[in-house]
Amino acid sequence: MTVRLYGRDVGHGSLAVVTRGFKQVLESAGLLEGFVAIDRSGGSEEDESPPGAQARDAVFTGNLNMVRVMLKRAKHLRHWVTVTPNSTHVPRELLAEVLTLASPRILSASTWGTTVIFDALKEMGCEHEPPEPDQPWLTFKYEGTDSTKRFEVHTVRHGVSGFAPVAEEIAKTRADFDRGEFRVVHFSTTDGERKGTLELVQAWSKLRRDLPEQARLLLVLDHTARTALLERLLSKGMRLPDRVSLLPRGDMDPVMMSKLLCHFHVLASPSRGEGFGLSPLEARASGVPIVTTDVTGHSAGHCVGPGAHLIRRSYDLAPIDDGPAAVAPIVHPSDIAEALHYVYVNWKAFSYTASYHAAGIAEEWSWDKQLAPLVGHLR
Numbered sequence: 001m002t003v004r005l006y007g008r009d010v011g012h013g014s015l016a017v018v019t020r021g022f023k024q025v026l027e028s029a030g031l032l033e034g035f036v037a038i039d040r041s042g043g044s045e046e047d048e049s050p051p052g053a054q055a056r057d058a059v060f061t062g063n064l065n066m067v068r069v070m071l072k073r074a075k076h077l078r079h080w081v082t083v084t085p086n087s088t089h090v091p092r093e094l095l096a097e098v099l100t101l102a103s104p105r106i107l108s109a110s111t112w113g114t115t116v117i118f119d120a121l122k123e124m125g126c127e128h129e130p131p132e133p134d135q136p137w138l139t140f141k142y143e144g145t146d147s148t149k150r151f152e153v154h155t156v157r158h159g160v161s162g163f164a165p166v167a168e169e170i171a172k173t174r175a176d177f178d179r180g181e182f183r184v185v186h187f188s189t190t191d192g193e194r195k196g197t198l199e200l201v202q203a204w205s206k207l208r209r210d211l212p213e214q215a216r217l218l219l220v221l222d223h224t225a226r227t228a229l230l231e232r233l234l235s236k237g238m239r240l241p242d243r244v245s246l247l248p249r250g251d252m253d254p255v256m257m258s259k260l261l262c263h264f265h266v267l268a269s270p271s272r273g274e275g276f277g278l279s280p281l282e283a284r285a286s287g288v289p290i291v292t293t294d295v296t297g298h299s300a301g302h303c304v305g306p307g308a309h310l311i312r313r314s315y316d317l318a319p320i321d322d323g324p325a326a327v328a329p330i331v332h333p334s335d336i337a338e339a340l341h342y343v344y345v346n347w348k349a350f351s352y353t354a355s356y357h358a359a360g361i362a363e364e365w366s367w368d369k370q371l372a373p374l375v376g377h378l379r
Contacts (some may be wrong), residue, residue: 029375035052110276194320201229
């Protein structure tokens with residue numbers, strides 16, 4: 001055992017889900033020596049000092065502003081840190097913190113994210129070294145204040161675990177479609193623009209007359225996302241269209257979440273900016289059709305294939321509230337509306353295709369398979 005993992009452990013938010021995926025794989029590989037839950041305070045003395053303080057490798061999957069927790073009463077030879085930009089902006093001060101670690105290795109969830117990190121590092125004065133033969137990662141040289149440091153950037157995609165179709169729920173959803181129902185669900189936990197929530201609401205206004213009377217859009221938002229959406233609508237002189245509901249975010253494990261997803265006809269994820277984007281993958285593993293973009297982190301490959309329909313891509317970039325000078329692809333409401341209408345018209349075929357391929361998607365995108373290259377490096 002050579003690895004100590006640092007990450008979030010509370011709830012089922014994206015960072016906690018990613019941490020559990022890493023933990024599951026490291027445990028099954030016999031590599032995990034200890035786990036530090038960086039979002040827990042108090043507790044027993046044992047909780048505060050888990051084993052692995054001298055493990056050769058530290059792997060960090062939490063918020064970057066807490067990356068130095070790996071130096072607290074611990075000494076590791078190598079530090080692996082997940083960095084998942086949502087746009088072209090990467091906080092330079094946080095990247096600089098990563099570079100102060102001993103033998104740092106940056107983990108990006110997509111090749112797009114790796115490109116963004118590459119550009120940020122070049123701007124910070126890091127030099128990209130020529131790749132070695134058969135080397136799939138990037139190596140950089142950084143001239144620090146005390147010495148020259150070499151470090152690596154690896155592309156390691158995220159995965160899915162525990163999601164599967166719930167046959168009886170899918171059967172009810174198909175019967176509901178035959179009765180004229182059509183339920184679209186969207187998830188967001190950010191007050192930023194990157195999830196495309198406003199554009200989705202605008203698309204629904206355009207699309208409403210082309211859908212059955214009972215069609216509904218359900219927006220599952222936490223408090224900050226809900227407040228931000230209502231403020232944006234107000235600034236545009238709009239209000240929520242007919243048959244749009246705001247629902248609070250739950251905290252469900254994969255089994256419960258699979259059942260919930262199977263209650264919906266489509267998951268809509270028209271994101272402009274994603275570090276990776278777990279929701280579309282979880283829906284596909286549950287046998288639920290998706291309407292999504294394939295830009296930024298969504299370009300990792302998990303949003304393309306059976307049961308997925310892509311929103312028309314715009315190659316234009318526009319400012320986004322993700323950080324200073326940040327830009328991201330534009331997502332047009334009319335293109336979202338067109339994609340949703342196409343899936344509605346062909347929904348039965350999308351539903352049967354999505355459920356048929358769900359098990360294969362769950363296998364292909366399992367955490368074990370996606371983290372296998374990392375496990376090889378850690379060994």
